[in-house]
Amino acid sequence: MPGPGLELIGQEEIDQVVDVLRSGHVARYGDDNDPTFLAKVQQLEREISVRSSVRHAVAVNSGTSALWLIMASLGIGPGDEVIVPGFTFIASISAVVHVRARPVLAEIDESLNLDPRDVESRITPRTRAILAVHMLGNPARLAELHAIAQRHGLWLIEDCAQAFGASYRGRPVGSIGVAGALSFNIFKTITCGDGGMLITDDGDLYERAFALHDQGHLPLRKGVEMGRRALLGLNFRMTELSGAVLLAQLRKLDRIRDHLRAQKALFKSRVAELPGIRFRDLPDPKGDLATFLTVFFPSEEIARRVATKLETRVAADSGWHIYNHMEHLLGLRMATDKGCPFNCPSYFSEPPDYRAGMLPRTDAITARTLNIGIGVDDPNLGAAFGVTMHDGPEEVEERAARFIEVAGPLLR
Ligand SMILES: Cc1ncc(COP(=O)(O)O)c(C=O)c1O
Known part of the structure; x- marks a missing residue:
């Protein structure tokens, strides 16, 4: 059995999914005035943002998508560098590559996460962000990395895929940097098969990320909002079925x-x-x-x-x-x-x-x-x-x- 959440899948998850199937609304959008629309994804976003002590969350189809969205929303792109650890899941690196920026590999220390001193030595005029990956359930040295990011005017991004449920000095992971990425694949704390979440306290980043994940639309749109789409996006939306499973998992x-x-x-x-x-x-x-x-x-x-x-x-x-x-x-x-x-x-x-x-x-x-x-x-x-x-x-x-x-x- 890969991860703890997967092992606990039971009647609660089944009931949640059946509710969604019975409702007939399997996509994240529906009419808020229609009592049969259960809005599970919206509820999940609210609950995870509260739990993570941030104002905003965007549910997506994977942790990789969440990482890509964070970087794309920050405007990181060609000509930029992002510092990442050499011990991490490949997605932390490929998300950088797919915004067309360059990953700069840095050493870890015996925390098995980024070594702050090595990170600082790799900063160049092109560096835009430090991607702190909380490997194996444990937060990176966030105080040191945050101070370095501040000193050099960089973004600190948190890859919390392996650490949802962990905290650092009393604060949930993902709430310390500008944004955090969660993953809900089968190896993670809680799971719906595949899924992810971007969490952030930054309202502008949230709007851009929402637009990028949903064909350019403003958050929680009510239809095709012609004339109001800020930028060209893609589709990384989470389905109600995934949202339903995750609501049951979150309670565990x-x-x-x-x-x-x-x-x-x-x-x-x-x-x-x-x-x-x-x-x-x-x-x-x-x-x-x-x-x-x-x-x-x-x-x-x-x-x-x-x-x-x-x-x-x-x-x-x-x-x-x-x-x-x-x-x-x-x-x-x-x-x-x-x-x-x-x-x-x-x-x-x-x-x-x-x-x-x-x-x-x-x-x-x-x-x-x-x-x-x-x-x-x-x-x-x-x-x-x-x-x-x-x-x-x-x-x-x-x-x-x-x-x-x-x-x-x-x-x-
Ligand atoms: C550290 C880390 N980052 C990102 C990801 C990507 O998450 P996903 O598989 O949901 O795309 C994973 C998944 O294993 C991971 O462990």
């Missing part, structure tokens, strides 16, 4: 988080005594979503031997999350070979030089990293070993004992 979010936190605390306490291992740095331990327990081994060799025995893999071997394995990025492969962002003589004299091994600290850290799944079973994140949402303390005890049995002899 606190339960999911409490369960994950308790399970992770127990797992960590059991393996903490192993000599030579360390845990990931958490910039705000209280805000951890707790979907993973990350262990650093003293050497790559030990980490790989433990991973093999537990039938999982080290983070460096992920096929989705490590720049070294993004052959389409390293090969500068776009659907067209004309123009931005890679071969873009109008703005850049040279194509970018992405190479395997170009982020040695990220490589060294991820090669020693094993992620134990606490609520997410994602072999690509190196979390094929662990517990899932339906497991309880007994399973944690059993898996922790297995971990000690495998890792213990190699650490002595």
